[in-house]
Amino acid sequence: MSRITMATALPSRRALACALSLVLFPLAAVAADEETSKDDARTLDRVVVTASPVQPLTFETDPKLPRQPLPASDGADYLKTIPGFTTLRNGGTNGDPVLRGMFGSRLNLLSNDGSMPGACPARMDNPLSYVAPETFDRLIVVKGPQTVLWGPGASAGTVRFTRDTPRFDELGARVQGSLLGGSFGRNDQSLDATVGTPRVYTRLTANRSESGDYDDGNGDVVPSKWRKWNTDVALGWTPDADTVLEVTAGTGDGIARYAGRAMDGSQFKRESLGLRFEKNFRGGGLRTLQVSLFHNGVDHVMDNYTLRDPNPMSAMPMPMAADVERRTGGGRMAAEWGWDDVSLTAGMDTQRSRHRQRSSMGDAYKDMPWEDDAELRNTGVFTEGRWTVAVGQRLIAGARLDRAQTTDLRVAAGVMGMPNPTFGQTRRETLRAGFVRYEHDISGSGFGWYAGLGHTERMPDYWEMFSADMGPAGAMNSFTGIAPEMTTQLDIGAQYRSERVNAWVSTYAGRIDDYILFSYMPGGMMGMMSMASNEDARIHGAEAGVEFRPAKDWTLGGSVAWAWGENTSDGTPLPQMTPLEGRFNVAWDNGRWSFGALLRAVARQDRVVIDQGNVVGRDLGPSSGFATFSLNGGYRFNDRVQLTAGVDNVLDRAYNEHLNLAGSADFGYPADPVRINEPGRSAWLRLNFSY
Template sequence: MLDAVVVTAAAPTAPLVFETDPRLPRQPVPASDGADYLKTIPGFTAIRNGGSNGDPVLRGMFGSRLNLLSNDGAMPGACPARMDNPMSYVAPETYDRLIVIKGPQTVQWGPGASAGTVRFTREPEVFDAPGMRLRGSLLAGANGRNDQTLDATAGTPTVYARIGANRSQADDYRDGNGDIVPSLWKKWSADASFGWTPDRDTLLEASVGAGDGEARYAGRGMDGVQFRRSSYALRFEKKNLGGVLDAIEANAYSNNADHVMDNYTLRDPNPMGPMPMAMASNVDRHTTGGRAAATWKLGQWDIVTGLDTQRSRHRERNAMGRDSVRKLPWQTDANFSNFGMFSEATWRITSQQRLVAGARVDRARVRDERESVGMMGMPNPTTGETRRDTLHSGFLRFEQTLSDPSLTWYAGIGHAERMPDYWELFSPNMGPADAVNAFAGVAPEKTTQLDLGLQYRGTRVSAWVSAYAGRIRDYILFTYHEGGMMGAMSSVANVDAAIRGGEAGIEFRPAANWKLEGTLAYAWGENRDADTPLPQMPPLDARLSVAYDTRTWSFGALLRGVTEQDRVSIGQGNVVGRDLGKSAGFVTMAINGGYRFDERLLLTAGIDNLFDRDYSEHLNLSGSADFGYPADPVRIHEPGRTGWLKLTYSY
């Protein structure tokens, strides 16, 4: 039978690890991008800017503090303001698994990752006999929402071919006050993979993918009119080798993001705004990389050793006037490279105790290719300069399963050093006070964090709690000057920061077919240099749900409550968002239902924001004057009452 009907929250599957099937229906309305789906995991939220392509935030941490991977490849995006962040290129329903590791508690999946690691993955296909598998879905909803997804695989015991495609579209929505919020989007993606499986322990797979789309943003001065993606990948796996060397795996990828922004295709230029004439910007980022790892088994030890590498080139072209940007030559402004080596080991001390540890070292390189900077084309003082840094990361975690085999506790300490990313080195107008620009002055960020947790799984009750406390040296902080985000000057500097918080969840099954769930997430941060709150911290977020499922019929309800956020640092934040001021709390209700026609066909439906509340998220952009929003920052409000219907077929 098809799995759980509607997902409203996810629970950890192992210490600090959350794993779920992104193909399952979820509430609120099934996700249009990766950031939207991540919000089902406690601790995640997103910087909102309208209908689609929000930027994910975990425990108040943003950007490359999160290692965001799709099929274990990097797709960093190209927009200097992260309009096309990595998750905007992810169609969740075309992936088999979503795996999240919170905190600096793994070293296997690339550099940085001080806040966590996110992996959207597709599993290799295995056939015992020639056959075919098919999964598809149709979604219809309010505000013109309509999605179509198809995932088809045909194969034999030795070869297979898989094709996945997704299309998603929505119009501008109305908020709880009935006002139209510019937020329409239209996007598509398609991927194909071809695998050779001479036996169950061997895989060689090649894959190719493409996609495109457009999105209107109430909180930006431009819209995204092209999100063109091309992806190529190759992976090899060999398991159960039978000796000390137990398995080897390797993958290589090449991803390209060709992104166009303008202020005239999906809106009219605002003669009173910062961009009164038609303008367009075309940015492109080509990223290649790979990873190779070996798994070793030595008695009570499991050890993974390996290396990974990544190279990324960013270029752009900008133009006044309509449809003229594509006639201009490309100008490369940045080149990045990283080479890393890692080792991660698990020592099974006893049947109930485990020690997990890892270490990695990265050699990062960035070259500034800009000849001029700013609207006036001033000479760039760091043209042709190269930054090189050696970065060290590692962690140590103890896990114990107590006498009751369903009770586990853990404690871990982790350290991660992170090279400033493209948006921190090249997007700000100014760097620290003692530097000529951000490229010359912003130091690598260094996070040291303690993670603690407890998980209990019983017959009727399951519960978990996790807590963390950390210090961040050289935390990279943006400050905005003189008004709104458009036309404002931004500066970036390093500060000393402290963070702490936690998440908790409980699941109670009082009777057959019934399930009650609750989750809680809290994040706190402080700028220790200024003795002020750290900006862009989400408020306390609680969710309560009830579900009834007979395996034929199902019903559910979700209550979400968010407190006010009064710990703010107005005008400070990151390259996408800044604190606009204090935010009000809110409570929303959603309901859902489902009917299984048989093992293959499932119908689900839901109503989000049942009582049509008018509210906004704390992490948000201010509305653009192009759409009539006032000069004083006003947060973009969320959709009002929204109904949806989804049909899923699996064969």
């Protein structure tokens, strides 16, 4: 691999020119406008490095805020600001989110409260690959099986990227945006513009993100370039302050090169449609009625010739392409009632997803007929209530019942393409979920604690039923051989808030019956073959964080996250568990200038089971610990314009994450698995503006 050059180590000329050109306008505006007070300047917050819970087990943040490390290119990347989250890395973008070592559909991933599962059988385009964080208003995360409102499964947690309803008292317009330039050709633009009256509004959100291959701390090039864009439009009718009817439409596309895969993504086409009605009621028991419909389609193309040259020594020595498509539609209806001490939400949701594919040598796939391989459906009913037992004491509980079914439409299946013995068969499962949580705030002390017990049953997802080459011993395949996964988990935690200190701790312990595990073994010319099986497992872990304000304008903070798992059926560690991680930061902010530093330290992980994991990743062996140091600073010209800059991995360390793919031989990586290194020292400059 080649060494980095001084020219590529600096931000690209085009990116910096784009960012700096708009710096001239706010400077002129500052000279013309009155001096902005410090209090007004604080409407633009400092760089986000670690998020804190807003209530027990719930984290909420504004994804438009600048973030360190380098601002996120996809939804999974932004989640790493929340303790307990990491990503399964495969290069520059589109890593798969992992919470407490749990992966895939154990995380319920929603955008605008609709589901958009990817189409790739190996999750090259996982659901958050299609999420541009800056185009959303809020990121809301509930950890563990502690809500039943947003869909089935969700044993690890629920993640929602949402947009708020804009309201106007008179004819007006609002504009927010950002420009970013950085090392390795990083070049982002984002725009959020709304025009409205008290009765109607139109909102446009758009972004573009681009980067070249990055260089690791050794100066070696890591194939990782990407280019992606998204555009969404919303038309809303607000006849009064309590009603909204909104229609949305969106599209997007992109490319991505992957150092750890045999193919790259040459198309990430997205099409989205949505309809939402919400009505608030005044007086009486009924408070809110919500109805929403969505349709999301993704058309994803993978090949080994657009962004790389075919490797004549690989299993695909000639140009090959695969086109996969998944269309998912559904809806949700929920009503909330409230009385003096009790509130209750009840409703139902449903969705249907259909997957199809085609492949060929080179671009001939465009003329090939589509082949349907799977249809998945789910309908559920839910209720969740909150009872204020006494002042500062709350009882929250919920229950959910789902009916799930999956139909196998594959005519042929398996590595050799043999006739599929389960063609046309349909699996049907009834799934149950519920939780109860007690919360107690001790009056006048700033201290509160909670304890919750949750249970959820999860239907095997598309990847677990259709991507594995084999099912458990004695099963025809994983479609019939894999049982639903059942998780029972206890969550206990506490929070403390005062004028100078915010602190929190969250612990959990769970049992997973029929945990779905992937095992990999050599497959000759086909590379690695996979087998899915059910095992029993135990998990436990903890996260904690503190924020201390020792003096005016100063903040010290830190968080730690630890996850542990064991395969109790085999007496071995649970694979793909995240290592112990700590983040420690210091920030100074006087309302005009700001400065921050972040130290991220990750421990060695030696509790592994080589060649076991999930549909994307497997344990490659023990990983070394590492630490990285980053700096950021910013200046607020006024309450509408903010310039921030940062340097990540200041010491130019060569390191890699434990959850990682092995480098592909197509790019010169050795046959023995080698993890992909993370970026070396990189700088970025970002301009935020609003009107």
